[in-house]
Amino acid sequence: MTHEEYLDRVTHYIKLEREDDQALLTKFKTLLHYxxxxxxxxxxxxxxxxxxxxxxxxxxxxxxxxxxxxxxxxxxxxxxxxxxxxxxxxxxxxxxxxxxxxxxxxxxxxxxxxxxxxxxxxxxxxxxxxxHYLGKEMVKNMMTVRFANIFFSHIWNRMYIDNVQITFKEPFGTEGRGGYFDEFGIIRDVMQNHLLQILSLIAMERPISTDAEAIRDEKVKVLKCIPTIDVRDTLLGQYTRNGDKPGYLEDTTLTNKDSLTPTFAALVLWIQNERWEGVPFILKAGKALDAAKVEVRIQFRHVAGNLYKNAARNELVIRVQPDEAVYMKFNNKLPGLSYQTSQTDLDLTYGNRYVDLSIPDAYESLLLDVLRNDHSNFVRDDELDAAWRIFTPLLHKIDQHDADIKIATYKYGSRGPDALDGFVKHYGYDRSHAHYDWPVQSVLPKTD
Structure with missing residues (x-):
């Protein structure tokens, strides 16, 4: 490249949002060399x-x-x-x-x-x-939510939590990157790294301090408590054509037209320690799905001896992207003369609450951490070993087309394989109140 071509490449996607940004960009270019x-x-x-x-x-x-x-x-x-x-x-x-x-x-x-x-x-x-997921605002916020709120610290265990889901959705397929993607698949691409990092922050014990090594010590400890993934705890899928949207095997860059590389996976991990014994951690990730979303959904157990038989389970939802948010789904009496129970939420949507704050891009945050010599949000070598140990046997079975590996299909733009709802239900997730509407209070009739 020429120097000018280099400058264009590295500044092409920088967003100019304020009046003086162009002057700052011009000044920034003088610091760049090729x-x-x-x-x-x-x-x-x-x-x-x-x-x-x-x-x-x-x-x-x-x-x-x-x-x-x-x-x-x-x-x-x-x-x-x-x-x-x-x-x-x-x-x-x-x-x-x-x-x-x-x-x-x-x-x-x-x-x-x-x-x-x-x-x-x-x-x-x-x-x-x-x-870069460790640089995302809501991922960095998980330690604060867990360890700075006493009401969470007491219920953050198997006595109160029934299941945890960590979901990653992309609404597009490989789109000409099938040749590259086929070498890795959805598990290596986002689950062994991004989603497992989120899991470790949710599940780890309280570190002795906020020092980088103290945090990473606890992440390694919890990962070592997770056995390798059992094939029986998996649901794998590959997207197919839906109208004018081509299927994965139709990607022109894909040379292996008989590929069994999963573009969707739902995997259940179990943490064998006192806090989490018996609680399924369900990791779901896929391409060509119905939405763009990354979220953590922590579903609590039913209230024991519940007076209100149809009351929904409480859920804590941490939305990583888009539109960062933390909200708690809880039950409330429907206002008025009725004693009907209604599900609603305590909602902290960042776009509404922090209107004058700018959330930096994940890479901005992490690059600053590098300059500050802060390793808190970076992966240590033993942490990497612990993560790969969990996934490697399953990945080898997929690579070798083991007879135990079954690949379901799902249409481009769907929620995933048809078996998905039954799969998560099998591990305890109660979807009966997954969708709810804000109740509208009726008004008194007009009088003449």
């Missing part, structure tokens, strides 16, 4: 090192010459690039940090090998494995 080079040549990294010293560090004092290397690259070149950077462009009079984008391997063995190779080049404290 240096071309090959991944596998020491000379390229030596040129990069020289360029940084002459253009960025020449006015800095020793000890201030800190470098962040962000590797938004194919996994196949993670190690060669890290090796080239460590050998030729490693700061000698400042700190070094290296940011690695997922996927962090394809299974436990490949992830462990990658971690081992990186560990020979950079210290663990220098490595930031970025999962």
């Amino acid at each position: 240096q071309a080079g090959s991944y596998d040549q020491d000379e390229a990294y030596q040129s990069l090192d020289k360029f940084i010293k002459e253009n960025a560090e020449s006015t800095m004092s020793p000890g201030q010459r800190n470098r962040v290397f962000y590797m938004a690259l194919p996994p196949s070149v993670f190690v060669p690039v890290a090796r080239g950077l460590r050998r030729n462009a490693y700061a000698t009079d400042g700190v070094n940090r290296i940011v690695v984008e997922k996927p962090f391997g394809k299974d436990l063995a490949s992830s462990t090998a990658l971690a081992k190779d990186l560990a020979q080049l950079f210290a663990e404290k220098e490595i930031f494995r970025i999962d």
Whole structure:
């Protein structure tokens, strides 16, 4: 690329929302530089090192010459690039940090090998494995909701919670990325990383502090309590044509037209510890579904000896995207002369409550964390091992087309496979009051 082409590429999607944003963008461009080079040549990294010293560090004092290397690259070149950077462009009079984008391997063995190779080049404290879901506002809010509210801390266990669902929906299919997606599938793409990270924040014990390592210690502990996923606790699917919307196998970039790669998965994880024994954590994710949504739905048990037989279960819902919100579904007497029970909610929708606050993009938040040297929202090496251990046996069965693996179909734009409602019901989810309307109070008749 030319320098101008580079500037256009990196600033093309920056949103200008205020009057002075254009001036700020122009100023920002003066800070950007482009240096071309090959991944596998020491000379390229030596040129990069020289360029940084002459253009960025020449006015800095020793000890201030800190470098962040962000590797938004194919996994196949993670190690060669890290090796080239460590050998030729490693700061000698400042700190070094290296940011690695997922996927962090394809299974436990490949992830462990990658971690081992990186560990020979950079210290663990220098490595930031970025999962952008940990930068999302509502994911970062989960610890506050759990540990800063006493009424949640006492009911956050198997005595009161019946089941937990973590749902990820995309309303579009692979759309020309089938060749790439087929190598990973929906489980590797979003469940082993994004959704499992959310689960760990919901299920972990209270850390001794908000220190990054204290938080990550507790996440690792809870992940180690989860056994590998049983095939009997899975529902896998692949979307098919619906009208003018093509099915997954019709993607022109997909070479394997007999692919059994799931584009939808519902998986049940069990946490074998005192707090969560017997509570199913249902992870659901899919492409070409009926909506765009990521949410956590915690459904509580029925009230024991309930006087009101038709009362719905309480639910705490944390909507990660779109339109961030936290709301509690609860039962209330219908206003007026009736004693009918009505389901309603205590609603904290961010767009209504925090009208003058801007929520940063997840990457904005995480990049700032890198600069601050805050590892709280990044994945540690042992955490990655614990996560892959849970999923690897199931992934290998899918890859090998094991006879136990069944792939259902669902139409593009639907809620998923037809068996989905029965699947979640089997694990205790009560959907009888899933949809409700705000009651409208009747008015007195007019008199003459």
